[in-house]
Each structure stands twice: as structure tokens, then as C-alpha cells.
Amino acid sequence: MGHRTPLYEEHVKAGARIVDFGGWDMPLHYGSQIAEHHAVRRQAGIFDVSHMRAVEVRGERARDFLRHVLANDVDRLAVPGKALYGCLLNEQGGVLDDLITYFIAPDWFRLIVNAGPAERDIAWLRGHAGAFAVDIAPRPDLAMIAVQGPQADAAASRVLDAAAFAALGRLPPFHAAFTGDSFVARTGYTGEQGFEMLVDAHEVAALWTRFVAQGVAPAGLGARDTLRLEAGMNLYGHEMDEQVSPLESGLAWTVNLATDREFIGRSALLRQRAQGLARRLTGLVLQGAGVVRAGQEVRGSFGVGTVTSGSFSPTLSRGIGLVRVPLAALDGEVCALAGRSGQALAARLVAPPFVRHGRVLIDL
Amino acid sequence: MSKVPGDLRYTKSHEWVRAAGADIVVGITDHAQDLMGDMVFVELPKPGTELVVGKECAVVESVKAASDVYAPLAGEVTEVNEALAGAPETLNSDPYGEGWLFKLRPHDPEAVRALLDAAAYESLLASEG
Secondary structure (H helix, E strand, O other): OOEOOOOHHHHHHOOOEEEEEOOEEEEEEOOOHHHHHHHHHHOOEEEEOOOOEEEEEEOOOHHHHHHHHEOOOHHHOOOOOEEEEEEEEOOOOOEEEEEEEEEEEOOEEEEEEOOOOHHHHHHHHHHHHHHHOOEEEEOOOEEEEEEEOOOHHHHHHHHOOHHHHHHHHHOOOOEEEEEOOEEEEOOOOOOOOEEEEEEEOOOHHHHHHHHHHOOOEEOOHHHHHHHHHHOOOOOEOOOEOOOOOHHHOOOHHHOOOOOOOOOOOHHHHHHHHHHOOOEEEEEEEEOOOOOOOOOOEEEEOOEEEEEEEEEEEOOOOEEEEEEEEEOOOOOOOEEEEEOOOOOEEEEEEEOOOOEEOOEEOOOO | OOOOOOOOEEOOOOEEEEEEOOEEEEEEOHHHHHHHOOEEEEEOOOOOOEEOOOOEEEEEEEOOOEEEEEOOOOEEEEEEOHHHHOOOOHHHHOOOOOOOOEEEEEOOHHHHHHOEOHHHHHHHHHHHO
16 A cells, blocks of 8 residues: 555545555546546646655755756746746766645745655755755645646635635736635646645645536546647656656756756756757657557657656547657658557657647647 | 456456357456456457367457467457447456347357356455455
């Protein structure tokens, strides 16, 4: 038995198929992951993301500390409530985790890290915290839900109290705010509008039930994966890990090398850049029937690439994937995916995202 | 609990068969579709194909995984369920009815008796936990 979130009983009651994810017993789907996927693209869905860990970074030098340990620069966060996506790197420039940092106050930042690497992240952060005299405090007392889809705010208007809904309404993308005891953020992992909420673990089941009563569909990790894949978003352990540079994972935009800020992994990334990168991450779409699977090989005039994430896109009704290819490979190039029995499936490289805000963004 | 209709025969690899005159109808069980999740593609043999018992003869692919379907009996494929190409989700919603895969004329019609009956298949499911 793995760790269980405060919503575990709700998942079981709703008929979820439970699977292990990063050491947690999580819902894969509640009957049909494709139906859940469509619900998020077309109406609204609710995800339990309480397996992800909130970690507080507090202290007068919290900003200096995060400028040292994160590859993205928290100096980009000028306004309290603003969020920043970025990577935690090791000295070799490999990715320890990808995370969101919320700027709450000059002496208080909140990180949201992935379930699998969470313990390692916390140990790593504490290992580097001493010189900055900051406190690293995980928040197991908080649970997290994501409400996503074009109808997410309409549901929120009926579920949240007036003050909380007004606060949500004022939030620009990638900003967060406290409303009472809960923390609401304009973030997500689906490519749709919506929000995420961090709330008291004892209160999350009641909140979940109220959203579901408003017609918001419980959605599991299966739909979460196909939604993020269509939206061209990376998944830790697939698109990047300790062995892979963010510069070869489509994450150069999250690494600020423009200033002389000394952060962990910087010299390794500068060295890689000077030597020249070998690979890059892009998208892949099958021309005919089939499903793309992680680990499959792709061959084209560019050489050989490897699928890092693959699935079936419910929105496109096509197999799609993210693929690491030689740097010279151009989007639009035709290529062949090696199927499970070795047969070649016709495919094409495409620049992700595939789908966002309900709209198809690639040519089929 | 997965449905296991009493009037069908089953294989250990989770196919079912139903007698239909000289032919038998073949599909995958409710347990199999439930384990695999949403079906997205089905690859069926061509009518006229000779099947060897226990050999792969079709592929069902879900969002989660692709899985071979094994021939429950030796014989010749007489008809395939063309409707599945456009509606693979039928395998999830009605595995024992509209979600049938193909029809087979067995070389030895008596061989069907050697397959698992519902009680034996239920015990198999119970032992697989």
C-alpha cells in the first residue's frame, strides 16, 4: 500500500481504478479516461493532485537561496502571488525535478514539487539552505486540487464563497492569492483555463464533493497525462531526469543564463551550450492508426530519435508523442515510428503543443 | 466484479467464444477490457485467414497498452466485426455483444468443449486476484 491522499476514499467511492504513482495510491480513471479527457477540454474536470508536495521556503534570504538553487530566476517574480516554472538542477546540469515557485512575500516562497522526487528535493534544498539561513518546511497538512476546463470558473462561482470567487476572478494567468485559509492559483497541467487550490487536508473532501455536485467530472491520472501531452507539457521522469539537460528537454526558456547569477548547474549548462547541444525535444504525430509509446524509436533523414512520452490523443484521435531527436531534425519532417512488432508507422515531427484551450494547433 | 456470462466458453488468455451455428463468435472478456481501459484501435484478421490455436490473431490497443488476442481454436475466419474500426469503445461498453471481434469456423467443432466454462474462468480470475 502506498501513501494515500485525503481524497482516497472519495476516489474509491467514485469507482476509481487505483494505481501507484510515485509511491502514492492514485486514481488512474473513474471508468473512462477518454471521457474524463473530453470533459476537461469541453466542460470541466477536477483532479486530486495532493500527491504533489507543497514546500515553504522562509527566511530573510529566501530569494537569494532560490536564485542559487533554481535554474530559473525568481527575480522574475516582482509581484507577490506571481508564479514561476523551472527546474532544480544538480551540479552536472541534470534535472532533479521541475517545480512551480510562488512568490508570497520577500521572506516566503512556496514550492510545488513532484511526488516521486519530493523527499530527495527536500533533502537537497535543506542541504543547501544552511548558508542562507532559510527554513525548508513541507506542508503535509495541505491538500491540492486542480479544477480545469472552460467551465471551471462557472463551477467555482457556485462552489466558492463570494470573496474567494472574486479573488480568483482577479487573478491573471500564473498568479496566486490567499483567500481565507486556502491558496488559489491560475496554474494547471492541461492546457485549459482553470485553477488549482491548496486547502486544509481536513477540508478538501467537502470542497471536492461540492465541485462534483456542480457537474465537474472527477478526472484521473490517465486523463491528466493525455491532457498535458496534448498541451506539450513535460512530465518529470519522461522528458527530463537527472541524466538529461533542460536545454535538451525543451526547457531552455526556463533557464536564465543571461545574467551572471551563480546557480547550481549553471557552469555545466554553459559548457554544454559552448560545446553545442546534440538533441532537442519536439512533438510527433502518427499519420494513421496506432498509439505512440514511450521508448519507441523514430527514424528519419535526421537519424534516430526516441519517444519520451506517447499516447493516443483523444482530441485528435491520433497517436501523439514527445520525442528527443538530433538537433538538426526539423518540425514537419516525415519519419517512421517503430511499432511494437517492428513495423514502421508513418509519422511526422510537429512543434508542440498539439491542443490548447480546446483548439487543435497542429496540421493533421 | 467482471461479468462472466454462464453460456460462454473462455480461454486462460481472456478470450470468450459463443457457438453460432457452424461458426463460433470470438471476443475478449469483460475482465480483459476492464484491465486495459479505453480501447482506441482494433486490428482484426482478414476473412479467410487460417488461425492456429493459441497464436496471435488480432490486436486490441487501449490508451494504456496494446495486447494480442490469441486464437481460441484452430479454424478459418469467416467474418470480422467491421464496426469496431470506427467505434473501438464498443469493446469496453459491450464486450460480450456488439464488441465481438470475429467469427471462426473451427476445424474441430468439438474442441470448444475443451475450453474453460464460466465457473472455471471465474476461478481463474479469482486466482489472479
